[in-house]
Amino acid sequence: MSANEDPGARVRAALNALAKPPGSLARLEELAVFIGRAQRSERPHAAAPHVLVFAADHGVAAAHPVSAYPQAVTPLMVRTMREGRAAVAVLARQAGAPLWVTDVGVAARLAPPRQVDAGVRFIDARVREGSADLVAGP
Numbered sequence: 001m002s003a004n005e006d007p008g009a010r011v012r013a014a015l016n017a018l019a020k021p022p023g024s025l026a027r028l029e030e031l032a033v034f035i036g037r038a039q040r041s042e043r044p045h046a047a048a049p050h051v052l053v054f055a056a057d058h059g060v061a062a063a064h065p066v067s068a069y070p071q072a073v074t075p076l077m078v079r080t081m082r083e084g085r086a087a088v089a090v091l092a093r094q095a096g097a098p099l100w101v102t103d104v105g106v107a108a109r110l111a112p113p114r115q116v117d118a119g120v121r122f123i124d125a126r127v128r129e130g131s132a133d134l135v136a137g138p
Contacts, residue, residue, distance in 0.1 A: 011036035049097040056105035059133035
């Protein structure tokens with residue numbers, strides 16, 4: 001298949017023609033090319049996009065320096081998402097996609113948001129408060 005026949009190549013060419021460094025959107029560009037090929041279209045689309053965020057804390061992060069941020073940041077980030085102020089919420093809004101934030105194991109109890117953005121849905125599906133330290137056991 002030539003570049004002219006390959007929708008993925010046409011998607012990549014269109015992305016590279018934008019006012020940004022080629023490849024600067026990393027995985028998003030790879031996904032656009034993949035979807036373009038799957039849909040056989042140089043203008044890939046999603047009929048009903050949704051953004052899903054699953055929030056939890058892992059015990060290894062509390063016991064070892066493996067994360068850039070301490071676990072205390074997780075509930076703050078979840079609240080920021082629920083309030084529609086996090087980058088992911090802005091991106092979802094721009095895409096016209098509802099944002100679903102699910103607590104599956106944040107180590108701390110979440111405070112209610114100060115405001116709730118109409119485009120953000122929250123699900124409390126907490127399995128437990130964080131997980132165990134995988135270095136110390138299962």
